[in-house]
Amino acid sequence: MKLFKTLINKINNSIKKRRLDSDEVLEFDRINNVLCLNRIKVISIALIVLSIYFFYADCFLFNTFKCEIYKRTLFLIHFIIFDLSIIFLFFYRWIIKKNDYDGIKIQKLIIKFYVFFSVLLGTITSINSQRLTDNIYNYIIIIFFTAILFPIEPKYKLFVYLINHIFFILKISNASYDYYKMLADQINSTTVVVVAIFISFSMYKYKIDEFLRKNRLKESELNFKKLFEVNPFPLFITTIKDGKIIMANKKAMKFYGISEEKLKMLDSEDFYKNTDERKLMIEQLKNEKSIENYIVEHKKLSGEIKWVISNYKILDYKGEKCILGGVTDITELKRMEDKLAGYAFIDPLTGISNRRKGLESLKELINKTQKGNYEFAICFIDINGLKKVNDLYGHKEGDFFIITVCNTIKSSIGKEDILFRYGGDEFIILFPDKTKEEVDIQLKQINNSIDKLNRIKNKPYKISISIGLYYYESNMNLTIDEIIKFADDKMYEQKIKYRNNRKIY
Structure with a gap:
């Protein structure tokens, strides 16, 4: 007992x-x-x-x-x-x-x-x-x-x-x-x-x-679901295997513009602008188990593109390997970044590419010629008489002179052509993959536009430019400075003739 x-x-x-x-x-x-x-x-x-x-x-x-x-x-x-x-x-x-x-x-x-x-x-x-x-x-x-x-x-x-x-x-x-x-x-x-x-x-x-x-x-x-739902950022859980969306909080559904009914018919690839981005992310995630501050372009259900900074982590959810993902919308920040980056490459007076951006474009063209049968033309332009305009009518009028010449050149060249301000009164035009005949037509168009401008503009001075043209082909092996110097020398020859009061093209 x-x-x-x-x-x-x-x-x-x-x-x-x-x-x-x-x-x-x-x-x-x-x-x-x-x-x-x-x-x-x-x-x-x-x-x-x-x-x-x-x-x-x-x-x-x-x-x-x-x-x-x-x-x-x-x-x-x-x-x-x-x-x-x-x-x-x-x-x-x-x-x-x-x-x-x-x-x-x-x-x-x-x-x-x-x-x-x-x-x-x-x-x-x-x-x-x-x-x-x-x-x-x-x-x-x-x-x-x-x-x-x-x-x-x-x-x-x-x-x-x-x-x-x-x-x-x-x-x-x-x-x-x-x-x-x-x-x-x-x-x-x-x-x-x-x-x-x-x-x-x-x-x-x-x-x-x-x-x-x-x-x-x-x-x-x-508790996880509560924290998941009250999180102020869009969150979602997807399967690694097929990208099926298991769960998304209200912030995520609002951000991507989807309803709970639509959510069941979508997978995570539908939210990527480039689906290869997800494949790369998955491979990285399998190796590292988590990814932080991954910047990528996502796509809303409406098709609108959004830049997001995302964080991913592998977790076991209901017996299956899944990805917990969170995103932060940085679209406005990205626009501001692009705008600021643009300022770094834009000439503030004329609004065209500055010297830094232009030289990068020139470098890219040189690289293309090294890879295959490719040629381009570089045109060095100098505004005649800018110093005289500045001295007689002031720098404000001189700025107007520069802008007027820049806009005239810009309107006379093709969309594929690259115009940038090299410095002061000097401009450079790059003509990618164009024959000499095609470039000659473009330059004649520029001269005609300037002549027309002189006829309609009631200014006490005459607008004119000096042009130097140089062709670069794939069998050449020149540096950027050498190419620009050849074009500059050609321009200088015309500048001397202009000073001697001879109009030669």
């Missing part, structure tokens, strides 16, 4: 360590009840089917057996099993739908009654079997059966097993004719009961631990 009391205290202490609050107890009981009731349902169906064989055995197979008490007891047990199974199945739907507090208590009582009655019937069947086979198999089977299949409170299981085992021990002591066999049966059955108690405790403990794990997991997932 002292041993059982110690066992009960250990069970209580162990379960107290995993104590659930009132809401968790109710939820645990509800889940556990559904599990046990579904198992009773399956067992009941199986027993109804087996009852056909049981009744056949009772009526025909044991017909010649002379012990009437055995036959009547066996028939009564089978009849009770059949009736209780039918009754349970009849009320099953009503029982399983009872999810309120009182309903859960009723479910627990039904399960406890079923366990107690199952063990009792197993006990009676084994005692009855002493009249025929003298074995205790039914008792052992039902003890293990209830210990494994019904994870209910160990205290109640202990009570059921003790009451029935005491009854069983007393009955087989009176029914057995072989003392040593009776002693062996008592020892074996007691061992089975002790093992069953520990199994029951372990199963119940496992169920509580599993429930707590799932509960904590649900809480963690709920």
Whole structure:
């Protein structure tokens, strides 16, 4: 008795360590009840089917057996099993739908009654079997059966097993004719009961631990979803394998202009302007597990392009490798950056490319000639008489002079041609991949435009320019400075002729 009391205290202490609050107890009981009731349902169906064989055995197979008490007891047990199974199945739907507090208590009582009655019937069947086979198999089977299949409170299981085992021990002591066999049966059955108690405790403990794990997991997932939703930046979770969007917060849906219904039909590639960007990102992510401050162009559902700075991290979500991604819209910053970058390459007076940008363009053309059969022309232009205009009419008029000449040249060349201010009153035009004839036509157009300008502009000075032209071909190997010098020298030749008052083109 002292041993059982110690066992009960250990069970209580162990379960107290995993104590659930009132809401968790109710939820645990509800889940556990559904599990046990579904198992009773399956067992009941199986027993109804087996009852056909049981009744056949009772009526025909044991017909010649002379012990009437055995036959009547066996028939009564089978009849009770059949009736209780039918009754349970009849009320099953009503029982399983009872999810309120009182309903859960009723479910627990039904399960406890079923366990107690199952063990009792197993006990009676084994005692009855002493009249025929003298074995205790039914008792052992039902003890293990209830210990494994019904994870209910160990205290109640202990009570059921003790009451029935005491009854069983007393009955087989009176029914057995072989003392040593009776002693062996008592020892074996007691061992089975002790093992069953520990199994029951372990199963119940496992169920509580599993429930707590799932509960904590649900809480963690709920907290994650809350943080995910309240985050001020667009967030989304996608699968690595096929880019399917599992979840997106409201900020993300608003940013990309999508609804929850549309979200299910899209994948992450739909948000990239260039889908190869995602493939590169995935490869980098597989190697590094996370990516920070990745600048990329994303696409809204409407087709509008947005520059974003994104952060990605691989995580396990619901058993699948996924990507947690967050983006920040930097479209306006990017525009400002491009604008500022433009200022670095734009001449503030004329609005065309400055020397720095122009020389970069010239370098690119030289590189093209080195890769294949490619040629271009460079035209060095100097405004004649700018110093005189500045001295006589002021620098404001001089600036107007420069702008007027620049706009005239710009309107006379093709879109593919590159015009930049080299410095002061000097300009350079690059004619990519054009023949000498095509360039000559363009230069004549410039001269004609300036002549026209002189006719319509009522200015006290004449607008004119000096031009130096140089052709660069793929077989040449000259530096940028050398190319410009050749064009400058040609321009200077014309400048001297202009000063001698000779108009030569």
